[in-house]
Amino acid sequence: MRIISIMVVLAVAVGFAAAVPAAETDPVPPGQLTPGMTLVGPDATETYGSIGTTWSGTPRERGNIFSVATAANVTQIEFYLNPTAAETFYFSIYRKTNDGTVTGTYTRDLITSVAVGTTGQQWVSSGPVSYTLDPTYYYYMSVAWDSVISEYFRGTEATPFATGFGQLLTGVPAGSGHPATIDNTYAAGLFQPYYQRLTFDIVPVELMSLSVE
DSSP states (O other): OHHHHHHHHHHHHHHHHHOOOOSOOSOOOTTOBOTTOOOOSSSEEEEEOOSSEEEEESSEEEEEEEEESSOEEEEEEEEEEEESSOEEEEEEEEEEEOSSOSOEEEEEEEEEEEEEOOOSSEEEEOOSOOEEEOTTEEEEEEEEESSSOEEEEEOOOOSSEEOSSEEEEEEEEOOSSOOSEEEEOOOTTSSOOBSEEEEEEEOOGGGTTOOOO
């Protein structure tokens, strides 16, 4: 227990020392941290995008591509949606080796589904997940639905912009279906971000090689 306490104190101290002002100036809902801040958990949340433009249809898969500068553990993925009836939503994380270009084939590394029975504009959550983002990869984090028409939203913010663990590089309309692989043809900065929240913990460099028993 003493080791755990020391590590938590170190993590918080490192995070506060590294915090930088946010580059984004768009309003963030109360209680949310501003994009661009360095975050140390547990369970810090960032919001990307807004209700800038509204789209709708089915089936759809939509999401954002991220680069990673500091390892982080994602514990929840959310998208702001407006389903017109009960639907199952699929949350996926795809990855591709960071070779300097965001285009290419992404392989699905995580998928989880959630049944939503309510209609109207709402944050739809993946529920608890645990997935570590590694700086050696790009990540496409998406939500998909197959049957019911749902509205979805894309902000007006220019991409790329800073996040607490790296950068949001571009929004990506990846067709439909939550397949095992996605061939991304969209370059960084091509689209504004889809309206998304991520909850995650930064893994400080000083602690990445340590373990607690």
